Amino acid sequence: MAESIVVDHATKTFTLRYHRTFKQMTMARLKRQEVSNTFTAVDDVSFTVEQGESIGLMGLNGSGKSTLLKLINGIMRPDDGRVLTRGRIAGLIATGAGFHPQLTGRDNIFLNAAILGMSEAETKRKFDEIVEFADVGKFLDTEVGHYSSGMYSRLGFSVAIHVDSDIFLADEVLAVGDKPFKKKCLQRMQEVRDSGRTLVYVSHAAGSVRKMCDRVIVLEHGKLGFDGDVDAGIKYVKYDGETEDALEQEDDDLGADI
Numbered sequence: 001m002a003e004s005i006v007v008d009h010a011t012k013t014f015t016l017r018y019h020r021t022f023k024q025m026t027m028a029r030l031k032r033q034e035v036s037n038t039f040t041a042v043d044d045v046s047f048t049v050e051q052g053e054s055i056g057l058m059g060l061n062g063s064g065k066s067t068l069l070k071l072i073n074g075i076m077r078p079d080d081g082r083v084l085t086r087g088r089i090a091g092l093i094a095t096g097a098g099f100h101p102q103l104t105g106r107d108n109i110f111l112n113a114a115i116l117g118m119s120e121a122e123t124k125r126k127f128d129e130i131v132e133f134a135d136v137g138k139f140l141d142t143e144v145g146h147y148s149s150g151m152y153s154r155l156g157f158s159v160a161i162h163v164d165s166d167i168f169l170a171d172e173v174l175a176v177g178d179k180p181f182k183k184k185c186l187q188r189m190q191e192v193r194d195s196g197r198t199l200v201y202v203s204h205a206a207g208s209v210r211k212m213c214d215r216v217i218v219l220e221h222g223k224l225g226f227d228g229d230v231d232a233g234i235k236y237v238k239y240d241g242e243t244e245d246a247l248e249q250e251d252d253d254l255g256a257d258i
């Protein structure tokens, strides 16, 4: 099988600045206070994903999952190490990314599709399907700046899922969509998986990860905590009461449905 994603000792560090203005910074320096700090969101992470594998990316809030997806997607570059991918990548990583708030939903479909590498002809061909899946109804010709976050994600997910990609990355959509839409997204993602595309699915929901994924990767404070079997990975991530509750809650909501 061909390698689809290679993450090789990838590290991403952010600088946190405590002051906004030059004056505040100067004052802090004079008082010998800290003006900035660094934070390693992804810390020396390595793994390889084969084409067609379906990965559940799990871990507590702030463990670095979204940052890792951004490195895979190419929105961010690692400070150290490297991330290599093969083929076209699509997915929904940040709600509203690639949307222009003053353009209508209709125009944004074309804009977003172009950003994801679709030609105008391809977008025209898939336009009705994209609109039907997004189901934003009469708001199609409204500026997306007036959309709710759920509507944003419907439109974003719908465009992304219609791109003929080799790798599909799914993050936030299931956090903001309503239950019927989440169910629709999960069904569509299962089709993506069954079609042999590589899937990386960020989720806290053990049920949907069990149904959708054939391998689990767990991040812990930016480091690779676990990489392997789905059930063992789900068991691994349940290492404190709060996480367990969150997992069970989402399972009740969704897992059994798909």
Ligand SMILES: Nc1ncnc2c1ncn2[C@@H]1O[C@H](COP(=O)(O)OP(=O)(O)OP(=O)(O)O)[C@@H](O)[C@H]1O
Pocket (backbone or CB within 6 Å): 014, 015, 016, 039, 041, 059, 060, 061, 062, 063, 064, 065, 066, 067, 068
């Ligand atoms: N641009 C940024 N600048 C500074 N810190 C950042 C930036 N992006 C992310 N971080 C920090 O990096 C850490 C990891 O964030 P990330 O969004 O990757 O976590 P996550 O596992 O996806 O969390 P969640 O489950 O809450 O979505 C967090 O502490 C976050 O505050």
